[in-house]
Amino acid sequence: MEMAAVKDSAILESGTERTLYPYVTGTSVIGMKYKDGVILAADMGGSYGSTLRYKSVERIKHIGKHSLLGASGEISDFQEILRYLDELILYDNMWDDGNSLGPKEVHNYLTRVMYNRRNKFNPLWNSLVLGGVKNGQKYLGMVGMIGTHFEDNHVATGFGNHLARPILRAEWREDISFEEAVKLLEKCLLVLLYRDRSAINKFQIAKITDEGVTISQPYALKTNWGFSAFQNPSKGAEGSW
Amino acid sequence: MDLDLGAPHSLGTTIIGVTYDGGVVLGADSRTSTGMYVANRASDKITQLTDNVYICRSGSAADSQVISDYVRYFLHQHTIQLGQPSTVKVAANLVRLLSYQNKNMLQMGIIVGGWDKYEGGQIYSVPLGGTILKQPFTIGGSGSSYLYGFFDQAWKEGMSKDEAEKLVVKAVSLAIARDGASGGVVRTVIINADGVTRNFYSGDSLPLWHEELEPHNSLLDILSSGSPEPMST
Numbered sequence: 001m002e003m004a005a006v007k008d009s010a011i012l013e014s015g016t017e018r019t020l021y022p023y024v025t026g027t028s029v030i031g032m033k034y035k036d037g038v039i040l041a042a043d044m045g046g047s048y049g050s051t052l053r054y055k056s057v058e059r060i061k062h063i064g065k066h067s068l069l070g071a072s073g074e075i076s077d078f079q080e081i082l083r084y085l086d087e088l089i090l091y092d093n094m095w096d097d098g099n100s101l102g103p104k105e106v107h108n109y110l111t112r113v114m115y116n117r118r119n120k121f122n123p124l125w126n127s128l129v130l131g132g133v134k135n136g137q138k139y140l141g142m143v144g145m146i147g148t149h150f151e152d153n154h155v156a157t158g159f160g161n162h163l164a165r166p167i168l169r170a171e172w173r174e175d176i177s178f179e180e181a182v183k184l185l186e187k188c189l190l191v192l193l194y195r196d197r198s199a200i201n202k203f204q205i206a207k208i209t210d211e212g213v214t215i216s217q218p219y220a221l222k223t224n225w226g227f228s229a230f231q232n233p234s235k236g237a238e239g240s241w
Numbered sequence: 242m243d244l245d246l247g248a249p250h251s252l253g254t255t256i257i258g259v260t261y262d263g264g265v266v267l268g269a270d271s272r273t274s275t276g277m278y279v280a281n282r283a284s285d286k287i288t289q290l291t292d293n294v295y296i297c298r299s300g301s302a303a304d305s306q307v308i309s310d311y312v313r314y315f316l317h318q319h320t321i322q323l324g325q326p327s328t329v330k331v332a333a334n335l336v337r338l339l340s341y342q343n344k345n346m347l348q349m350g351i352i353v354g355g356w357d358k359y360e361g362g363q364i365y366s367v368p369l370g371g372t373i374l375k376q377p378f379t380i381g382g383s384g385s386s387y388l389y390g391f392f393d394q395a396w397k398e399g400m401s402k403d404e405a406e407k408l409v410v411k412a413v414s415l416a417i418a419r420d421g422a423s424g425g426v427v428r429t430v431i432i433n434a435d436g437v438t439r440n441f442y443s444g445d446s447l448p449l450w451h452e453e454l455e456p457h458n459s460l461l462d463i464l465s466s467g468s469p470e471p472m473s474t
Contacts, residue, residue: 047421050253050383050420050421050422051387051419051420051421052418052419052420052421053419055451055452055453056452159277159278179461182459182460182461183459183461186459186460194279194282195278195279195282196277196278196279197253197272197274197277197278197279197421197422197424198277198421201453201454201456202452202453202454203460205460216460216463217463218454219454219457219460219463220453220454220455220456220457221456221457221458221459222445222456222457222458223444223445223456225283225425225426225443225444225445226443227283229283230271230283230426230441230443231441232285232439233283233284233285234285234288234289238288238289238313239288239289239306239309239310239313
């Protein structure tokens with residue numbers, strides 16, 4: 001069959017594998033700037049197709065002193081990206097010159113990595129959110145698997161683009177406090193939990209300020225099923241929903 | 242993704258039908274999805290055909306709805322002609338007839354459950370293709386994959402009404418925990434000589450399984466309650 005022939009010749013020619021489709025995936029990541037820095041949120045699910053296979057996957061990690069990286073998409077590719085960044089930070093530290101890579105630099109590095117892989121038709125199957133603070137300057141950016149990248153006051157990946165960003169557009173403000181930011185993120189996380197099939201009820205919220213990084217312990221949110229219409233939806237219309 | 246048109250695939254749902262001493266318990270989740278989006282988080286997948294026969298629907302929402310409409314219509318006429326409530330066996334066979342004769346066009350798995358005065362509580366499974374099988378209990382939908390082992394161990398003959406309902410709720414709740422295509426609330430319908438009872442078990446009232454956590458209103462509540470190490474570096 002056609003697809004098999006293409007796959008075989010790709011392996012025979014290159015002697016290596018290339019990513020055709022993802023296996024273990026993480027869903028949305030949402031992030032926004034707030035008064036004291038940048039805040040990110042994601043659930044802890046690693047789906048294997050339609051199975052909710054892994055339920056304690058940490059999809060937000062800190063990079064150096066100044067950045068937070070959240071990832072959706074293939075988890076193995078995210079872990080590989082963390083290895084690349086480890087090496088990047090190590091080499092940066094070895095200069096021992098008092099300078100350290102800020103979020104803008106890390107974002108640019110990731111953009112180059114993702115875009116170059118895309119050009120070789122062997123992408124890292126992720127959508128990344130990079131947030132950080134350096135010398136009081138807040139930074140929040142996104143990179144996709146084909147190398148598309150941009151910066152904004154609030155970002156989201158996957159389903160978050162459709163469900164969370166409209167909420168953020170309506171309710172985000174420049175001087176939003178930490179408490180308000182958490183509440184706003186939780187509002188988005190709840191909508192995603194209701195409406196995204198691959199979302200699970202276990203979240204981590206991470207913040208980064210000039211003081212440093214803090215990633216919350218895993219926690220769950222209360223969901224609301226108490227609408228009277230939910231009790232007996234097909235009353236008066238048997239056979240419908 | 243390879244397009245294997247020959248392989249049957251069950252689509253988003255977990256449905257269960259269980260007989261007990263005196264009647265049947267039907268159970269289902271409430272998630273209807275279009276692709277990865279949850280179109281309806283509180284759907285009702287347990288549909289009435291007659292006063293004494295209900296069905297659990299899985300697979301294509303459209304196919305199962307239209308077939309249940311046809312079967313309800315035929316059963317209504319049959320009841321009038323017969324002069325008494327139709328039997329569960331007749332209802333199940335009507336579902337089978339339509340499923341079998343339109344097998345190339347339909348994609349649905351049905352569980353028929355009910356009570357009549359001749360045979361008592363009965364469960365019939367009508368999967369893809371239109372096979373009909375009478376069974377003491379049956380499971381269906383994509384979420385059922387996660388329940389075969391559970392039922393092999395937990396099913397027992399001669400359960401009481403409460404034991405049967407508890408088993409069904411526990412099972413649907415376990416499937417919801419692992420199947421992305423199942424979710425929302427657990428609905429049950431109990432049918433016996435006394436009539437029909439509908440129940441509703443929502444997210445917060447279901448037990449927590451492995452790696453699931455106690456829900457809170459917000460992270461801020463956890464932080465302010467001063468629990469040890471709520472945030473780490």
